[in-house]
Amino acid sequence: MNPELRELADEYDRALEDYLAGRGEAALQEAYELGRKTLKKGLGMLDVATLQQRALLKCLVRARTTKEGTRILRMAQKLFVESLLPFEMSHRRVQEVNTALRESEQRYRNLVDTARDVIYTLSIDGKIKSLNPVFETITGWLRAEWIGKEFSPLVHPDDLPRAVTLLQVVLASRVPPTFELRIRAKSGAYIPGEFTATPQTQDGRVVGVLGVARDITDRKRAEEALRRLNEALEEEVKRIAHALHDEAGQLLASVHIGLADVARDLPPHTSRRLDDVRGLLTKIEEQLRHLSHELRPTILDDLGLQPAIEFLADGVSRRTGLQIVVEGAPGKRMPAPTETALYRIVQEALTNVTKHAQASHVTIRFVRDGRLLRCSIHDNGTGFDVLAVQARRGVRGLGLIGIQERLNAVGGTLNVASAPGKGAELIISVPVEAGGADADPPRR
Amino acid sequence: MKFALIADEVRVSIDSDSDIVAARQKGRELAAQCGFPSTDLAVVATAISELARNIVRYAVRGEIILRLIDDNGRRGVEVVATDDGPGIPDVTLAMQDGYSTSGSLGLGLPGVRRLMDEFEISSDFGKGTTVTARKWKR
Ligand SMILES: Nc1ncnc2c1ncn2[C@@H]1O[C@H](COP(=O)(O)OP(=O)(O)OP(=O)(O)O)[C@@H](O)[C@H]1O
Ligand SMILES: Nc1ncnc2c1ncn2[C@@H]1O[C@H](COP(=O)(O)OP(=O)(O)O)[C@@H](O)[C@H]1O
Ligand SMILES: [Mg+2]
Ligand SMILES: [Mg+2]
Numbered sequence: 001m002n003p004e005l006r007e008l009a010d011e012y013d014r015a016l017e018d019y020l021a022g023r024g025e026a027a028l029q030e031a032y033e034l035g036r037k038t039l040k041k042g043l044g045m046l047d048v049a050t051l052q053q054r055a056l057l058k059c060l061v062r063a064r065t066t067k068e069g070t071r072i073l074r075m076a077q078k079l080f081v082e083s084l085l086p087f088e089m090s091h092r093r094v095q096e097v098n099t100a101l102r103e104s105e106q107r108y109r110n111l112v113d114t115a116r117d118v119i120y121t122l123s124i125d126g127k128i129k130s131l132n133p134v135f136e137t138i139t140g141w142l143r144a145e146w147i148g149k150e151f152s153p154l155v156h157p158d159d160l161p162r163a164v165t166l167l168q169v170v171l172a173s174r175v176p177p178t179f180e181l182r183i184r185a186k187s188g189a190y191i192p193g194e195f196t197a198t199p200q201t202q203d204g205r206v207v208g209v210l211g212v213a214r215d216i217t218d219r220k221r222a223e224e225a226l227r228r229l230n231e232a233l234e235e236e237v238k239r240i241a242h243a244l245h246d247e248a249g250q251l252l253a254s255v256h257i258g259l260a261d262v263a264r265d266l267p268p269h270t271s272r273r274l275d276d277v278r279g280l281l282t283k284i285e286e287q288l289r290h291l292s293h294e295l296r297p298t299i300l301d302d303l304g305l306q307p308a309i310e311f312l313a314d315g316v317s318r319r320t321g322l323q324i325v326v327e328g329a330p331g332k333r334m335p336a337p338t339e340t341a342l343y344r345i346v347q348e349a350l351t352n353v354t355k356h357a358q359a360s361h362v363t364i365r366f367v368r369d370g371r372l373l374r375c376s377i378h379d380n381g382t383g384f385d386v387l388a389v390q391a392r393r394g395v396r397g398l399g400l401i402g403i404q405e406r407l408n409a410v411g412g413t414l415n416v417a418s419a420p421g422k423g424a425e426l427i428i429s430v431p432v433e434a435g436g437a438d439a440d441p442p443r444r
Numbered sequence: 445m446k447f448a449l450i451a452d453e454v455r456v457s458i459d460s461d462s463d464i465v466a467a468r469q470k471g472r473e474l475a476a477q478c479g480f481p482s483t484d485l486a487v488v489a490t491a492i493s494e495l496a497r498n499i500v501r502y503a504v505r506g507e508i509i510l511r512l513i514d515d516n517g518r519r520g521v522e523v524v525a526t527d528d529g530p531g532i533p534d535v536t537l538a539m540q541d542g543y544s545t546s547g548s549l550g551l552g553l554p555g556v557r558r559l560m561d562e563f564e565i566s567s568d569f570g571k572g573t574t575v576t577a578r579k580w581k582r
Binding site: 090206 | 462464465466468469472482483487489490493541549551554555558559576
């Protein structure tokens with residue numbers, strides 16, 4: 001018997017002696033405190049049983065009559081119960097914890113089994129540890145075909161290096177932002193998936209990866225459809241712009257020539273009245289040309305975003321009387337989709353200002369900040385309740401949504417700052433290549 | 445909740461370890477009167493022990509009130525431990541397993557809650573603590 005238990009054994013003997021000697025409740029309390037002490041020392045119920053057995057034997061050998069023996073037995077039993085009660089308390093705690101754990105596990109199971117996203121776990125060597133049922137629905141594979149196997153054959157070969165890097169990131173105990181991977185279905189087709197991955201830890205060590213994967217086929221399809229629609233629209237706009245510029249423009253030019261002809265044959269005072277008409281005609285020609293350039297500004301392709309925006313601002317200003325100032329510079333030329341997106345966004349923003357704002361002044365400001373280009377369109381008009389407009393599902397206009405969609409396509413973000421009476425400011429940020437703020441030569 | 449009293453309540457003032465023994469004794473007697481099985485007598489005594497030793501340790505003095513109660517024919521023992529001590533700043537925390545401000549096991553309060561059938565605690569920080577626990581006859 002170790003010294004620790006030895007000391008407790010002496011105490012137990014004393015408690016039993018006290019109890020047999022008629023010290024009643026005080027002795028029971030002693031036994032109870034003894035049980036607590038045993039528990040605190042990290043000893044177990046079996047140790048208490050040992051203590052009780054030894055103490056009891058010692059007392060029993062002294063018993064001279066059966067009656068006395070019976071009394072000793074009965075009292076020792078009561079004392080024993082007291083010394084076990086602290087263990088009962090701690091045992092009930094374990095029971096309660098276990099029940100809670102079972103319930104929480106059951107809830108977790110239900111969640112995992114009915115989830116519409118794939119929930120997966122990986123071991124540190126990249127083997128699949130678990131998959132939930134929806135994996136089978138989405139990919140057509142049986143879970144049993146993959147559990148225990150390497151995850152890599154499931155990933156599109158082009159995406160695999162990225163997947164491996166991300167696994168390393170997570171195993172280094174970091175949480176990467178959501179990422180996209182294409183997953184090979186049983187049919188051989190690839191399914192686009194959006195993934196999260198977080199480290200699973202045990203005692204502070206990373207033991208695997210837990211993640212969620214969402215089938216984003218529908219979203220990809222919608223994005224693709226939107227992209228094509230935008231492209232088709234650009235084509236259509238180009239066609240209309242050309243028709244306005246070339247066909248209508250040429251017709252008007254012929255009218256000019258015709259009028260000049262007629263003017264030659266007329267007496268001077270009549271011909272002067274015709275000059276007024278020709279003046280009007282020139283204005284129409286100019287407006288048509290301007291409009292066609294705004295619709296599909298070749299200036300955007302030829303000279304870049306800033307001249308195109310200035311041209312647009314000038315046109316809007318002349319049509320509406322709105323004072324428009326362009327400040328700062330967008331800097332280096334950007335990929336065509338980004339420039340087109342920014343141009344269309346500013347165009348829609350200016351349309352909104354003329355339609356809704358009753359403003360007198362607009363500032364368009366470009367700020368190049370490392371890998372971000374920020375563009376703000378700020379008016380001094382009526383302003384609006386941004387949250388209310390954004391909550392207006394269904395009946396809301398397409399302008400702001402269109403701006404958002406165009407930005408999604410080029411990885412940009414939109415912030416709207418406005419309040420009734422305070423004017424409105426759209427702040428657009430798009431990622432661009434790092435580089436100087438000076439404009440490049442035209443793209444050809 | 446108020447229950448019918450079967451007999452006069454018993455009050456034991458607590459301000460030392462020997463008072464704890466006295467309170468246990470009274471509680472055990474009362475529960476025995478009610479016909480509790482012997483292991484449940486030990487349970488009631490344990491609850492009294494834990495609540496009384498908390499009074500001695502944290503509030504210095506207080507009182508244990510013991511009542512035999514009746515709820516439509518169901519009989520039981522009610523243990524009330526009350527003191528005008530410092531009170532408990534965060535009762536939820538104090539009810540958690542292993543939480544102790546004295547480096548002890550933090551077994552007492554949650555243990556009593558689990559051993560007894562009903563448990564209520566109210567504490568006004570700076571004004572004192574009252575714990576009420578009931579055990580019904582099985
Ligand atoms: N009557 C009281 N007055 C003031 N504080 C109290 C009182 N009773 C309990 N407490 C506080 O609540 C905490 C938890 O009490 P509990 O009885 O669960 O554990 P403990 O007394 O610290 O440890 P153990 O009971 O295992 O010896 C105590 O550490 C103490 O801070
Ligand atoms: N610059 C602005 N000033 C005041 N209100 C605006 C401005 N821009 C947008 N709004 C408000 O936001 C709403 C949504 O704009 P938008 O999505 O472009 O749709 P639409 O212009 O087709 O109504 C507008 O109907 C208007 O109430
Ligand atoms: Mg609009
Ligand atoms: Mg305690």
